[in-house]
Amino acid sequence: MIFGGIVLGAVVIFAGLLVFTSLTSKKLVCKSSVGSITIMYSDKTLTGYTAVTYTYEFDEQKALAEEMGTEEYMNEFKTWFETNSDGTCEKK
DSSP states (O other): OHHHHHHHHHHHHHHHHHHHHHHHSEEEEEEETTEEEEEEEOSSSEEEEEEESOOOOHHHHHHHHHHHOHHHHHHHHHHHHHHHSSOEEEEO
16 A cells, blocks of 8 residues: 555656646647657757657757757757658747
8 A cells, every 4th residue: 555655656746747847848849740749848958758650869869959059959850840741840
């Protein structure tokens, strides 16, 4: 019973962190006919992502975004996505 309470508590904390990150981050939402990806970011770093059909190497891309600046990274990702898919991206 104690173990179940600890596991449930950890799940609730993890879910809360995901919701908090999602609500407080800037977002780049990209959609196409084959899938979508939303990249969440702050002024200094990438904070998370969600993707349907697309694969995304988060740790690798996070390091790149920190190196080049998140706004520049978002602009380059938007250009790449729109050039290589039939989709569009929107900053929110």
